[in-house]
Amino acid sequence: MIHITRRERFNAAHRLFSDELTDEQNMEVFGKCSNPNWHGHNYELFVTVKGEIDSETGFLVNLKTLGNIIKSKVIVKLDHRNINLEVDFMDGKFASTENLAVGIWNELEKSVIEIGAELHCVKVVESENNYVEYYGS
Ligand code: NI
Numbered sequence: 001m002i003h004i005t006r007r008e009r010f011n012a013a014h015r016l017f018s019d020e021l022t023d024e025q026n027m028e029v030f031g032k033c034s035n036p037n038w039h040g041h042n043y044e045l046f047v048t049v050k051g052e053i054d055s056e057t058g059f060l061v062n063l064k065t066l067g068n069i070i071k072s073k074v075i076v077k078l079d080h081r082n083i084n085l086e087v088d089f090m091d092g093k094f095a096s097t098e099n100l101a102v103g104i105w106n107e108l109e110k111s112v113i114e115i116g117a118e119l120h121c122v123k124v125v126e127s128e129n130n131y132v133e134y135y136g137s
Contacts, residue, residue: 003120005048006066010079012087013040014095038082045070045104046123049112061117069111074104097126101134109136 015038016030026034033039047070051060077087083095089103105122112119125131 001050002053002060003048003050004060004063004066005046005121006063006070008045008047008067008070008075010043010045010075011040012043012078012081012083013038014083015039016094016096038084041126043078043100044125045074046121046125047104047108047119048121048123049117050120051117054116061112061115065115066112066117069115070108073107073111077107097124097130097132098134100124101132105134105136 014033015035016033017026017036018029021029023034023036047066049061049066053060074089077089081087083090083100087103089107090099093099093103101122101124104124105119108122109119119136121133121135123131123133
């Protein structure tokens with residue numbers, strides 16, 4: 001079993017807030033990420049897949065193919081978008097990095113199987129100091 005990781009990047013806007021809280025209360029709970037006028041992050045996405053090495057190619061998967069899957073399934077939906085308003089797989093969900101990692105996992109899982117591997121980890125880096133990892137459960 002071997003693991004391989006592809007990195008992709010996207011820029012997106014979001015706001016963390018609850019309708020049931022005032023702007024001040026939201027600021028207390030969610031900090032700067034609750035700014036009513038939105039804000040952006042330069043996200044990094046690390047997708048790790050696992051499986052066996054193909055004896056003919058020496059690869060687990062072709063990383064360019066994996067990159068294209070990530071781009072077509074998630075990056076086009078996220079890049080330069082508002083996560084709260086424009087991203088179908090985040091519809092009705094709180095726009096946290098945690099939910100984003102789970103949403104990205106669900107978007108990618110089937111396509112990774114189709115190229116002969118299995119999704120191992122979706123890591124979403126929101127800022128220099130904060131990132132989330134999801135392993136499918
Ligand atoms: Ni934020």
